[in-house]
Amino acid sequence: MSEQKLPLDKNGAPHQDASNGYEVLTTSHGVPIGNNQSHLRVGEVGPLLMEDFHFREKIFHFDHERIPERVVHARGYGAHGFFETTTELSEITSADIFQRKNEKTPVFVRFSTVVGSKGSADLARDVRGFAVKFYTKEGNWDLVGNNIPVFFIQDPIKFPDLVHSVKEEPDRGFPQAQSAHDNFWDFISLSPESMHMVMWVMSDRTIPRSLRFMEGFGVHTFRFVNKKGKSTFVKFHWKPKLGVQSVVWDEAVKINGADPDFHRRDLWDAISKGDFPEWELGIQTFDEKFAESYDFSILDPTKLIPEEIIPLKIVGRLVLDRVVDNFFAETEQVAFLTHNIVPGIDFTDDPLLQGRNFSYLDTQLKRLGSPNFAHLPINAPKCPMHAFHQDGHMTTNNREGRVNYEPNSWGKAIGGPRESREQGFISFPEVISGEKLRIRPEAFADHYSQARQFYLSQSALEKKHIADALIFELSKVETPMIRERTVGHLRNIDNDFALTVSNKLV
Numbered sequence: 001m002s003e004q005k006l007p008l009d010k011n012g013a014p015h016q017d018a019s020n021g022y023e024v025l026t027t028s029h030g031v032p033i034g035n036n037q038s039h040l041r042v043g044e045v046g047p048l049l050m051e052d053f054h055f056r057e058k059i060f061h062f063d064h065e066r067i068p069e070r071v072v073h074a075r076g077y078g079a080h081g082f083f084e085t086t087t088e089l090s091e092i093t094s095a096d097i098f099q100r101k102n103e104k105t106p107v108f109v110r111f112s113t114v115v116g117s118k119g120s121a122d123l124a125r126d127v128r129g130f131a132v133k134f135y136t137k138e139g140n141w142d143l144v145g146n147n148i149p150v151f152f153i154q155d156p157i158k159f160p161d162l163v164h165s166v167k168e169e170p171d172r173g174f175p176q177a178q179s180a181h182d183n184f185w186d187f188i189s190l191s192p193e194s195m196h197m198v199m200w201v202m203s204d205r206t207i208p209r210s211l212r213f214m215e216g217f218g219v220h221t222f223r224f225v226n227k228k229g230k231s232t233f234v235k236f237h238w239k240p241k242l243g244v245q246s247v248v249w250d251e252a253v254k255i256n257g258a259d260p261d262f263h264r265r266d267l268w269d270a271i272s273k274g275d276f277p278e279w280e281l282g283i284q285t286f287d288e289k290f291a292e293s294y295d296f297s298i299l300d301p302t303k304l305i306p307e308e309i310i311p312l313k314i315v316g317r318l319v320l321d322r323v324v325d326n327f328f329a330e331t332e333q334v335a336f337l338t339h340n341i342v343p344g345i346d347f348t349d350d351p352l353l354q355g356r357n358f359s360y361l362d363t364q365l366k367r368l369g370s371p372n373f374a375h376l377p378i379n380a381p382k383c384p385m386h387a388f389h390q391d392g393h394m395t396t397n398n399r400e401g402r403v404n405y406e407p408n409s410w411g412k413a414i415g416g417p418r419e420s421r422e423q424g425f426i427s428f429p430e431v432i433s434g435e436k437l438r439i440r441p442e443a444f445a446d447h448y449s450q451a452r453q454f455y456l457s458q459s460a461l462e463k464k465h466i467a468d469a470l471i472f473e474l475s476k477v478e479t480p481m482i483r484e485r486t487v488g489h490l491r492n493i494d495n496d497f498a499l500t501v502s503n504k505l506v
């Protein structure tokens, strides 16, 4: 945050009350205030006067303090830090951030739960968002990930239905921050593609010990593109230096009651006392040949590539070393956009990623209320920014001078910026052809193999925790048909496991 300037008096000195040394309270237009305790009125108990501009400004501002909370991931907590490149990657990407070992790039990270409202409790069983804004020298790169490596759905057209189903039911307005209800499991039982993610969500991963003990994943396959224009597929992973830890369900329930701010308090306390949380950035890289030979489509966001098949290469570290100065200005107003990528990084045709690229810009306008949300200090790039955008609500950085268009013939001195073929972002020239269809690819059809693989990879205790979670959730489902359909899917994952769950439903 930039330092707040004291309002100046007529002689250019800060307002200061000579009698007590305090700064003088002012209106937001800098007018010193003589009385902040009583409204201007006629006589002792007479009517209040509209003329009281201080009251009107104060109430006006208060009345407009709330902005819409995020439609998902409303409850979050952010911190500042840096990313240090530990491996130079110029062979596979021209991204400036990966060109020099030991280079530090400022970051802002926001962790979140998905389902609950802003005031919900930290230890709800839920996926955690892990969104990182890198303020690189070539613009902001937002890696907007989760603490689980796969997602519920394969097609963005299903996202509003997924979110409606898991949020509170619309007639009764509950349950809050809970997936244990009919609507969610109805949607899930009719969407077999969600079964892999459901197994992760029912595991201890969704009740983390603290935000400092969580992994993070970019989920989608992205591209790196090098200076020669060669593309390499890449998946991003955050590995916590402290390891992965969770609480057990009974602890989660108790903590939610005793300290609903448990996770945000933990992060604030750790950073404030200098115990800076740290993650390593790992990448899995592969080429078209691997993509074609792999058992699953690398564009299917419900699938992962096991580290046993493509091991992680550690390329950097993320350290969070500064708490926010103001929660609203930074954590609330930060606006992540999956389309914020930089030269050397590009998208793939993962349909969910493509859908997200539309959604985030759209939602930021609704939430922050102006196309100028990038003028806010938390969202503004830390590198130079030269554009011909102008005006709109809350403009703070219109260009100076008469030129607001391009091309123009006004010359370098006043004509403003020009595009650059050498430095500018150029999309990877992927060859694409095909019919226009509204379909789900055949290559996305196997919904159970990786769900089973995840289940089998768990220890006996972890398996029990998954079964217990399902028993709890499905026992809250009132409609037998929804329970039956869900257990039917579990049978495709592991028959004994399905029986364990169904036998204990109450």
Ligand code: HEM
Pocket: 069, 070, 071, 072, 073, 076, 110, 111, 112, 128, 129, 130, 131, 144, 145, 146, 151, 155, 156, 157, 159, 217, 218, 219, 220, 301, 334, 335, 336, 352, 355, 356, 359, 360, 363, 364, 367
């Ligand atoms: C089609 C699928 C998806 C759509 C349409 C979608 C849409 C949204 C929207 C509208 C928000 C609120 C943003 C805001 O108000 O600032 C959001 C937040 C978020 N989404 Fe998604 N999302 C999708 C899938 C995903 C996936 C797959 C991930 C993880 C890889 C993810 C991670 C996040 C995170 C971390 C946030 C919170 C960002 C923050 O901390 O401000 N979303 N999403």
